[in-house]
Amino acid sequence: MPLFVWKKDYSVGVDLLDDHHKNLFRILNVLYENTMQPRVVDEVLPIIAELREYTRYHFAAEELHMQDKGFPEITDHIVKHRNFTHQIEELQSQHRNDDLEDTRKLIVVLGNWLLNHVLVEDRKYSEWHKGDGI
Numbered sequence: 001m002p003l004f005v006w007k008k009d010y011s012v013g014v015d016l017l018d019d020h021h022k023n024l025f026r027i028l029n030v031l032y033e034n035t036m037q038p039r040v041v042d043e044v045l046p047i048i049a050e051l052r053e054y055t056r057y058h059f060a061a062e063e064l065h066m067q068d069k070g071f072p073e074i075t076d077h078i079v080k081h082r083n084f085t086h087q088i089e090e091l092q093s094q095h096r097n098d099d100l101e102d103t104r105k106l107i108v109v110l111g112n113w114l115l116n117h118v119l120v121e122d123r124k125y126s127e128w129h130k131g132d133g134i
């Protein structure tokens with residue numbers, strides 16, 4: 001059973017962004033599973049890099065979309081994205097110290113952050129464009 005599971009309730013009403021979120025959860029699950037097996041420690045770093053790259057790609061696409069639609073809370077949203085990006089960078093440097101236990105804990109923190117972000121923050125956009133946003 002994967003740690004993070006995307007559900008229909010998480011939809012932001014934009015298929016492309018939903019697909020991005022599904023993929024982010026998938027990467028986090030792969031990452032977590034790999035930290036549970038100390039034998040594959042060397043395989044973890046490229047997955048962290050993938051998470052970082054994919055997060056950057058998703059945030060850019062999402063911010064562009066929100067900007068296009070004139071989402072009024074975009075500035076606040078961008079700040080939240082930046083904070084998350086910094087946390088992934090922290091994960092990257094921490095993992096270089098080979099502390100797998102700390103890496104695992106941080107993955108859970110990041111996963112929960114992402115889950116909360118999709119459910120609460122991205123949902124604000126979803127609710128807004130369902131109303132008079134478009």
Ligand SMILES: [Fe+2]
Binds near residue numbers: 017021058062118122
């Ligand atoms: Fe998002």
Ligand SMILES: [Fe+2]
Binds near residue numbers: 081117
């Ligand atoms: Fe977002």
